[in-house]
């Protein structure tokens with residue numbers, strides 16, 4: 152029998168930074184650090200149990216950034232502002248419903 156996981160959900164938000172002129176860009180140059188901090192703070196304020204919001208290094212989808220990936224589902228999102236973060240938090244992280252509007256498909260690329 153499978154044990155209950157320590158966290159029911161993990162969100163990994165890329166906060167990698169590259170030099171300004173790097174051809175692939177980087178999530179931190181597109182406000183990822185502030186948005187990840189906002190997501191973490193909002194999740195804490197809502198008192199959502201069993202979830203962990205982590206900063207991550209490069210997830211290798213830099214051109215699409217800022218990106219995050221949510222497990223256990225393995226759903227990827229591109230998010231641009233606090234309103235996008237609110238939607239991901241309320242609908243998916245809290246409610247378990249994928250935000251189709253912000254979801255990245257496997258085949259999405261640069």
Ligand code: FES
Pocket residue numbers: 165166167168176177178179208209210211212213214216218
């Ligand atoms: S810099 Fe964010 S995915 Fe590479």
